[in-house]
Amino acid sequence: MNNTTSVQKSPSDIGRPDFLQVVDVVKDFEGNTVVKSLSLSVAKNEMFALLGSSGCGKSTLLRMMAGLETPTSGRIILDGEDITDLPPHRRPVNMMFQSYALFPHMTVADNVAYGLKREGVAKAEIHERVADVLQLVQMQDYAKRKPHQLSGGQQQRVALARTLIKRPKLLLLDEPMSALDKKIRQQTQFELGSILYKVGVTCVMVTHDQEEAMTMADRLAVMDAGCIVQLGSPEEVYEYPTSTFCAGFIGSTNMLQGELRGDYLTLDCAEMPAPLELCSALNSYPGMPVSLSLRPERIAISSRPFAQTSNTCNGRLEQIAYMGSYTLFYVRLDSGRLLGVHVSHHALHALEQRPTYGDRLHLAWQPDSLVMVNQ
Numbered sequence: 001m002n003n004t005t006s007v008q009k010s011p012s013d014i015g016r017p018d019f020l021q022v023v024d025v026v027k028d029f030e031g032n033t034v035v036k037s038l039s040l041s042v043a044k045n046e047m048f049a050l051l052g053s054s055g056c057g058k059s060t061l062l063r064m065m066a067g068l069e070t071p072t073s074g075r076i077i078l079d080g081e082d083i084t085d086l087p088p089h090r091r092p093v094n095m096m097f098q099s100y101a102l103f104p105h106m107t108v109a110d111n112v113a114y115g116l117k118r119e120g121v122a123k124a125e126i127h128e129r130v131a132d133v134l135q136l137v138q139m140q141d142y143a144k145r146k147p148h149q150l151s152g153g154q155q156q157r158v159a160l161a162r163t164l165i166k167r168p169k170l171l172l173l174d175e176p177m178s179a180l181d182k183k184i185r186q187q188t189q190f191e192l193g194s195i196l197y198k199v200g201v202t203c204v205m206v207t208h209d210q211e212e213a214m215t216m217a218d219r220l221a222v223m224d225a226g227c228i229v230q231l232g233s234p235e236e237v238y239e240y241p242t243s244t245f246c247a248g249f250i251g252s253t254n255m256l257q258g259e260l261r262g263d264y265l266t267l268d269c270a271e272m273p274a275p276l277e278l279c280s281a282l283n284s285y286p287g288m289p290v291s292l293s294l295r296p297e298r299i300a301i302s303s304r305p306f307a308q309t310s311n312t313c314n315g316r317l318e319q320i321a322y323m324g325s326y327t328l329f330y331v332r333l334d335s336g337r338l339l340g341v342h343v344s345h346h347a348l349h350a351l352e353q354r355p356t357y358g359d360r361l362h363l364a365w366q367p368d369s370l371v372m373v374n375q
Contacts, residue, residue, distance in 0.1 A: 019044035019202055020065075020170060025074030027060055027226075034060050036226040037074070042204060044079075047196060049205045049217035053249070057226040059174065062206045066095045066172050079169055092169040098178045100159040102147040109134070109143040112161045133161045137195055153188050160192065164199055171196070173205040177212055189215045210250050214238065222246050243374045247293035254294040254339050256370075262286045265367075266310070271337040277310040279367045291373050297342040298369035301329065303352060306364040314362045315339070317355050331361055339363065 020042035027035040035057045042048045050058040063069040065076060067088035075084045083091050102111050109130050116126045134140040137157040147155055156176065163171055176192065177185050193216045196203055207213050213220045214234040221231045222245075230237055230246045241247035244255055258267030258276055267276040267290055276292065284290070306312045318338065319330035327348055329341045341363065348354065355361055 017041055017043045019046075019079055020204070021075075021077040022061070022065075023075045023077065025061070025064065025076065026072045027057070027064060027069065028072045034226050035064075035071075038226070038228060040221060040228060040231065042202060043218075044202055045200050047193065047203045047205065047216055047218045049207060049213035049220040050223060051207055051210060051213040051220050051250075052223035053208055056223040058206045058223050061223075062095075062172050062174060062204065065170070065204060066093055067091050068095075093172060094163040094166055094168040094170075095172040095174065096159050096163045096176060098175040100147075100155050102155060102158060102162075104147050107144050107146060108139060108150070108158050111147070111158055112165055115162065115166050129165055133165045136164070136198065137161045153191075156188065156192070160195065164201065169202065171201045171203045173203060175207055175209075176205060177207070177209065185212075192216070214250075222249060224249075240371055241293055241373055244291055244293075247371075247373050252296055252340060254296065254299075256292040256294060258290050258292065260284055260286055260288045260290055267292075271333065271335040272313050273334070274312050275310045276370060277367045278370050278372070284372075291375055293371045293373050294365060294369055295342075296328070296340040297326070297344075299339070299341045299363050299365050300347070301331075301341055301343060301351070301355070302362045302364075303355070303359070305362050308364055311367065311370070312362065312364040313339075314360060317357055317359045317361050320355075320357065329355065329361070331363060 018041045022038060022040050025035055025038050026033065038057075038061065050061060052058045060069060064071050067083070067086060071084060075082055077083070078092065083093075103114070106114070112133060113126050113130050116129065121129075130143075131140065134143055137160055139154065139157050139161060142150065142154065142158075147158070150158065177188060189212055205213070205216065217234060219231065219233055220237060221228045222237060223229065224245055230242045232240075237246065238250050241250065241253075247253045247255065256269055256271065256276065258269035258272075260267055261275075265278045265280070267278065269276050300306075305314070313333055315331040315333040317329055318332045319328075321328040323342075326342045326344050329343060331339050331341060333339060
């Protein structure tokens with residue numbers, strides 16, 4: 001994972017934990033269940049991300065919150081009001097689509113004012129609110145421009161201003177960064193998060209981009225096949241994945257299999273020459289088969305053997321990839337297993353000699369680097 005700056009809030013910034021409630025929601029499309037008895041709660045002023053691969057049901061869930069799809073069963077409650085059957089225009093909810101959907105013939109100011117004009121708001125109030133929200137998104141100098149005269153990031157800010165001007169209780173973002181070039185995506189993630197933090201709006205975002213979710217969200221839910229498979233803060237989900245799916249989907253990892261010994265904290269792994277030592281192994285028993293996640297950045301490398309007798313192995317350096325903030329090494333163990341190792345520039349420079357292809361390397365890690373996961 002890249003070390004991006006997060007815009008997560010402190011607990012004092014977040015209000016009622018049940019501001020948005022999704023209760024046992026199911027959605028069927030012609031006999032195909034795409035959302036399966038799903039329940040979750042989102043706090044007031046929280047930035048919540050739905051993360052998953054294409055077809056996992058996250059966009060369908062977002063569209064049900066917006067009123068663009070109707071649940072087959074279950075309820076959606078916002079600020080104490082059941083909005084399950086309310087049409088989109090009667091919900092205190094606004095949605096920003098990934099295409100932004102700006103009117104090409106209108107100026108920035110007219111695009112932002114469009115919703116208020118449709119509601120018959122007085123011209124003086126419209127003028128004041130447009131000026132305020134354009135200043136918030138730092139687009140006040142572009143009020144008279146047309147969308148085609150703006151960059152992708154500027155168009156996104158206009159689309160955001162158009163959703164915020166109606167002061168929704170709930171803001172829905174559908175893949176908000178997908179239309180942006182990778183070069184400006186990281187900066188825009190931080191800017192968007194800062195704007196939403198200032199406004200104090202409750203937000204649910206859908207994304208397939210793990211970095212986007214980790215950077216912007218206070219909490220996230222990883223979805224697979226219409227279900228939430230893990231829910232927590234970005235740090236919790238990354239550091240303590242509960243399943244092989246989550247461990248592999250959030251960041252990269254080395255998956256290991258072993259069998260617990262009688263002390264419950266030591267495993268034998270056929271791919272490793274030394275035993276594996278854990279910090280904890282709850283609800284386990286001797287002989288129990290166990291799957292473990294070992295993040296590449298938690299592995300240390302050396303040209304010499306490590307003193308420890310567990311959680312260590314060696315092999316030959318087979319592949320090298322320079323990734324900017326770190327170097328990725330793939331080491332082929334004597335057992336044939338390939339392990340990925342992230343080595344920071346600082347750690348690399350501390351080595352006596354820079355490793356190269358074919359070098360024999362020794363690897364080691366601490367017991368708390370191994371996390372038990374479900375299959």
